Amino acid sequence: MQKKLSANILAASLWAASCVAVQAGSANHVMFILDASNSMWGRIDGKPKMEIAKDVLSAQLGSLSANTRAGLIVYGHRFDRDLNDCSDMELVGGYGRYTPSDVRQMLEQISPKGQTPIAAALEQSTHWATMDGSQTVDNASIVLITDGVESCDGDPCAAAAELAAVGIGTRVHVVGFNLEEEDRAKLACIAEMGRGKYFDAANADALGSALKQVGFEVAQTDVPPDSPQPDVPVTTSIFVDDFDGTELQPHWSVQNSDTDAYIVENGELLTISGQVGGFNSAETANIFVLNEALPDGDWDAKLTFSAELKTGRDGFQFGLFKDHDNGLYATLWTKKAGNPACSNIGLTASKWANGEETLFEIPLMGRLGCFVEGKKDIFAFYDSLAETPSTITMHKRGRSYFFTGDFGRRNEDGEPIIFETEPLTSLRTPGNLAITLGKRAKAKGEIAAMIDKVEIFSVSQ
Incomplete structure (x- = not known):
């Protein structure tokens, strides 16, 4: 039985090339959740959306500052859509396990196949993001990149709200990639309930711009000065x-x-x-x-x-x-x-x-x-x-x-x-x-x- 949400989540992260500076010597972290469902085979200007997402995300990982640790969760990449497997999600690279360069290599192996279990991926992100299961941090950034809405009967808005309630400074940002108008509101709800922001991206340039804007938001996620400090085990x-x-x-x-x-x-x-x-x-x-x-x-x-x-x-x-x-x-x-x-x-x-x-x-x-x-x-x-x-x-x-x-x-x-x-x-x-x-x-x-x-x-x- 998998543990649901916990207080074990990552500290906030920023991109050195596109974000403001943070206190010297501090370690910064962010967990990306990437949609690899079957719909990511769809094309924009003749190129599969998955290839566009890989290129843009790889570029962002390559520009991470030296004191940043990135994580990557992928869903929908192991089982064909017809199998209706809603447990198809994987921690491809996590904080404390891989460098950004490692994660970029692993990203190349991903191929779209299956369902879109957004709620379950959000629920798992808290545990997968931790290094030792006992560390609680104040700032947390989860960044969901998807071209579709929940397909596994989950409630991603409720999952995002529960994430936001876990710790001080927790944010869930969403980048909607090449979405239909009717689906944008459903994904915007995730960002709203997760105390983050929603960004719309229609093509490769817009996706890169959206991730940079997410970087600015991440950099602004500060813990209030009088916030209570978590108990240390x-x-x-x-x-x-x-x-x-x-x-x-x-x-x-x-x-x-x-x-x-x-x-x-x-x-x-x-x-x-x-x-x-x-x-x-x-x-x-x-x-x-x-x-x-x-x-x-x-x-x-x-x-x-x-x-x-x-x-x-x-x-x-x-x-x-x-x-x-x-x-x-x-x-x-x-x-x-x-x-x-x-x-x-x-x-x-x-x-x-x-x-x-x-x-x-x-x-x-x-x-x-x-x-x-x-x-x-x-x-x-x-x-x-x-x-x-x-x-x-x-x-x-x-x-x-x-x-x-x-x-x-x-x-x-x-x-x-x-x-x-x-x-x-x-x-x-x-x-x-x-x-x-x-x-x-x-x-x-x-x-x-x-x-x-x-x-x-x-x-x-």
Whole structure:
């Protein structure tokens, strides 16, 4: 079950080439929502509207200032319109994950196909826009670019109003691209209820002009000087195991125990596996279960590790494990093909309940299909996981659980790129913290993980 609206949204953004200056040293952010529904194949002066939108948006991304972070949500690009799939939306690039240059590359892979779920995209923009799921900011800019109205029975005006009520300074701006007169009022309502502005664009030049005007509006989004400041979550470390010594501490138990496949030495738990499987398979490698009670209320559990993911079908898992049919955990996985462009690496959040799986996947490099930012970059990323410590953190907020990961990637300013999964909902905590690894399909070789630390934090406001 996906979390609806939350207070986790991005700070305001501006374009350096077309907007006024902001306070030096501050980081600025904006989330674009791009319509890639079937109607974007329509032509203006002989050119598909989608190609025009790509060109104009790419140019705007290329002019972003050094202290700006952009995000991009796309809807209607994966499933044909006849399938009536109203869940067809994707975070193509998000704040803390990709640079504007990365987002521009990903934009090239988009092809119009399906429906127009505007309301659902607005609802998801708050969560997808955040970096770690716990950061609340005062200013937020969501920019919707669309050539049509809602086609999925949602209420985008109500969604925009709820967005505007989330935080001080939140704005939803709308750029209507080549719209019929009767549809303009419907989209203008979104901007009105979202405390933003509506801009009409009939062609490529008008679209570029509209985005520049949006930039001016974004730059003027200021937090009132006497506004109350949001509470900052307080995290308190309540458990740490850094694997000193030569044996696992008594708070660990091992299922499927194979003592030849793990060892504790040099401050690490080193474990290997050549088997296919994971938490949800009875035929799997060692499962290390932490028999420590998790705190009441909200908490974070952080795993620090490095890994040799060399088989090309690797799966390294961390999260909550009850039994093979029940749990909630993250999987760091690889798919290594002979063609680097069809290789990828990703992070999946899965919930298993009585053998039924609900999952969300995000790419750590490129997308989930045949796409990569550089032909050799993804293989280098595989190798870097063995050389640079990484972290996966499980976050519990209320009844929602999600994961963030720092895998050593950095943006143009040298700041860490933090990847975040969609939240999953569980009414009860489904098991104990646990770690395992295994191949996702038959492949040659073994997987190795070097676990440096497991730490649990209580989180309070």
